[in-house]
Amino acid sequence: MGRAPCCEKLGLKKGPWTPEEDQILINYINTNGHNNWRALPKQAGLLRCGKSCRLRWINYLRPDIKRGNFTNEEEETILKLHEMLGNRWSAIAARLPGRTDNEIKNVWHTHLKKRLPPQENNNIKSTKKPRPKQKKKLEITKKSNKTSSKQKQEKEEEEPIIKIEGRTMMSPNTQCSSSSNNNNNNDGVSMNNSSGGESINNDGDGNKDDNLALDEEFWSEVLSSDNSYDEDARKFEDIEFGDLDLFHFPLLSSSASTVACDGMDSWYDFCTKSLELPQL
DNA sequence: AACAGCTTCAACCGCTGTCTT
DNA sequence: GAAGACAGCGGTTGAAGCTGT
Numbered sequence: 471m472g473r474a475p476c477c478e479k480l481g482l483k484k485g486p487w488t489p490e491e492d493q494i495l496i497n498y499i500n501t502n503g504h505n506n507w508r509a510l511p512k513q514a515g516l517l518r519c520g521k522s523c524r525l526r527w528i529n530y531l532r533p534d535i536k537r538g539n540f541t542n543e544e545e546e547t548i549l550k551l552h553e554m555l556g557n558r559w560s561a562i563a564a565r566l567p568g569r570t571d572n573e574i575k576n577v578w579h580t581h582l583k584k585r586l587p588p589q590e591n592n593n594i595k596s597t598k599k600p601r602p603k604q605k606k607k608l609e610i611t612k613k614s615n616k617t618s619s620k621q622k623q624e625k626e627e628e629e630p631i632i633k634i635e636g637r638t639m640m641s642p643n644t645q646c647s648s649s650s651n652n653n654n655n656n657d658g659v660s661m662n663n664s665s666g667g668e669s670i671n672n673d674g675d676g677n678k679d680d681n682l683a684l685d686e687e688f689w690s691e692v693l694s695s696d697n698s699y700d701e702d703a704r705k706f707e708d709i710e711f712g713d714l715d716l717f718h719f720p721l722l723s724s725s726a727s728t729v730a731c732d733g734m735d736s737w738y739d740f741c742t743k744s745l746e747l748p749q750l
Numbered sequence: 751a752a753c754a755g756c757t758t759c760a761a762c763c764g765c766t767g768t769c770t771t
Numbered sequence: 772g773a774a775g776a777c778a779g780c781g782g783t784t785g786a787a788g789c790t791g792t
Binding site: 484485486487521523525526530572574575576577579580581629 | 757758759760761762763
Binding site: 485486506507520521524528557558559560572573575 | 776778780783787
């Protein structure tokens with residue numbers, strides 16, 4: 471497979487972002503969204519590669535980023551999820567609203583890893599295992615047109631609610647959004663622009679309605695694809711999570727329900743696995 | 751106050767997976 | 772089916788900040 475160089479090294483700036491650059495990026499995404507990261511810096515007038523812009527946005531500028539120290543609950547969650555998932559930081563991040571994979575990775579390496587007994591440290595799963603093929607199906611189910619990262623992100627930002635045996639389960643942002651709103655006053659970076667978080671999510675991404683429709687379709691598809699979902703989910707729970715009761719995972723921001731924050735990936739994983747298990 | 755060693759974290763790099771042509 | 776293009780992921784790095792002496 472061909473792969474273009476990450477960024478043409480000529481003339482592109484590297485290193486720490488300046489507040490001015492941040493503002494340009496924020497303004498641009500507020501106005502135009504981020505359909506094409508590669509083209510974005512040119513269009514926005516930034517001397518950065520698209521990758522760098524994407525990273526900056528995702529890890530720092532996004533309005534729903536929760537900054538500040540990790541709570542004990544969050545740390546416990548990371549530890550448990552890491553035990554389950556290994557170094558799949560993005561999957562872990564999907565369960566921690568407002569936290570980024572990069573941040574979690576850093577916290578893991580700087581704090582949490584040290585808490586593990588040396589033995590467990592040695593047994594830390596290698597992350598060089600192949601990434602799970604999990605997104606394809608999700609996209610195929612709805613992708614008649616190009617699924618951009620924006621759309622994908624919106625899928626994750628929607629708030630599907632699933633009831634499994636009386637358990638109400640929702641996507642991360644059900645809680646994220648409320649918590650993130652409380653934390654919208656990003657320190658350091660001026661997020662006090664006219665738009666704020668909402669406009670980023672709505673204005674910038676013109677097809678909100680379409681995506682919403684897609685999401686609903688997706689969830690209904692997943693849930694209706696097999697009426698034995700509940701039972702299979704239980705099997706999956708027993709097999710996959712055994713003594714770690716996923717459904718009673720510590721809540722991060724409220725005492726409400728169960729799996730408080732989960733990403734589409736995880737849900738997709740969960741759903742597909744649960745459907746596949748009987749055939750294994 | 752000055753220095754060295756340590757810690758933290760933002761950012762980069764290179765790879766893989768997926769989509770498009 | 773092959774190849775190019777792109778997004779996303781995880782590992783790593785290095786500058787800045789912190790702490791101890």
